[in-house]
Amino acid sequence: MTHEVRAVEKSVTRSRRRGRLIAAAMAAPAVLLVAGVYAYPAISTLLYSVTKVHVSPFRLERFVWLRNFINQLTSGAFWEATWITLYFGVMLCAVTVVCSFLIALLLNRTFLGRGLVRVTVLLPWAVPPVASGFLWVQMFHAEFGFLNGLIRAFGGEGDIIWLGGSTIALHSVLIAEVWRWIPFATLFILAGLQIVPKAVKEAAAIDGAGPWRGFRHVTLPLMLPVVVPVVIFLFVWAMKVFDTIFVLTRGGPIRGTTTLNYLTYRQGFVDFNFGSAAATAYLLAGLTVAVIAGLGWMLARSRRLAGM
């Protein structure tokens, strides 16, 4: 009797172990590949960040401990890039979310030609970032660009040098990036709007809430758990933006559009200073994680408030 139970137990544990082994084997290619292409380089980059790296031929010369980090944290260019990055990130999130929310509210209604508007809104997402970079070069061109042409067509001066000054160039890059990310954000928010139960909105309308109050007190709080992930996604994207800056401004004029990510690229692949680049990359990673942690806390709070 006990023998039999033991035998059954044994075979159960054996089959369970076998199941685990198979499961691990199924996940292994993905995990190993990701580990090889992420974990190994991430650790190597950490090593570079505390050493003096000789690039060609490649060797680690000597440990400099935190020298690379201190050099970054005491350099004006680093802090300039940090503020530009943060400003860019906040603006990208704010402008994209507001525009996308409005477009999503529109697409949530029924009207003739909604399908056409939907496809058109989705299209910028499909344009390769480099291609969209050129497209905006053509839009922003000071002499024969389309934006100035449009301004002239409406009787304005139309002589804005869109990529000329640091501040205006940063906002031009921002316009190009907002245009690129509206499709994703709109789709996400629209999907969220369609989940908000109609019954809740109708109840609010019966209670005498006007459209604005209904939106402010019913739709918006219910949408927060959808909007916050969009903001997180957009912010992460803003921290990584590269192609558009590379094509439109190359980080200029006078470092005006040099975000931390672009600074990393410059230090690594223009100056071939891998130590500095590694330190900057890690500082950027730290900044991103800190902001995301803050937003994640907000998400947890908004979920609690929305009762989800």
Add this chain to the structure above:
Amino acid sequence: MIATTHTSGSRRFKRVMTYAAAVAVLVVMAFPLYGIILTSIQTEPDIRSPNVAFVPTYIEPQHYQDIFDEASGIPVAESMVNSLVVALATAFLTVAIAVPAAYALHRMAVPGRRIILGGLAAIYILPTLLFVLPLFIAVVQLGLYDTYIGLVLPYVAFTLPFMVWIMGSFVRSIPVEVEEMARIDGAGLPQLMFRIVIPLLRPGIFAGLLLGFILAWVEFLTPLLFTSDLSILTVTLGLFRSTMDIAIGQLAAATVITALPVILITAFFQRNISEVVTAGVER
């Protein structure tokens, strides 16, 4: 009576506002795309004229002929073949690796599955350049610089975390009961996967292939850093290289040609792509 006219009036006002907003959205979102197409069919002097013509009066196909001409500096046709090969390989490899991984991570007892899933999500947060420096060195040292493998390998790895996450949301939408029933009927893991799970995942797999293809097609940083030879030029890099010396009209034509496949895929399969995003929201 007064009340009804009031409502119908405000309803009409609402309708007008809706259509006005729809037109505004349509114009603003489509304008840059329209602009680049317009540029690609104009003659060079007209492109460089400050009097921008917003409505074309003629169609000049010369730029398109020029970029496919052998004599032009940028092998556009060849770069499209390169991108096609690399993007197809990336799409199929990524999905083939992601589907079993997503299934195992969500439905089976993989040791440390929470940590693995968390790690996959966390990787997305970190800047790509954090990984690229040592990869660049590894690619050079392993002799993968300027090779297809040197492109496909990083593409697959960069797309995988996202793909596992997406496939995960599709795997979770399969009712557990269906799988349990198959198990009771004596189906082993291979039968379960090939007879039940993969057929049920078909829409997800299709969407995943589309996304994998698109992400590889538009990738720019990897070919910029890991290739330099013209024979392995991808479309996005070719587009960038062509800024150096060719006419704006040709550049515009090349931009249209580069964007066209992805735009067509998106327009055709917008429902499938929307599904991916919706699956993310409903989670």
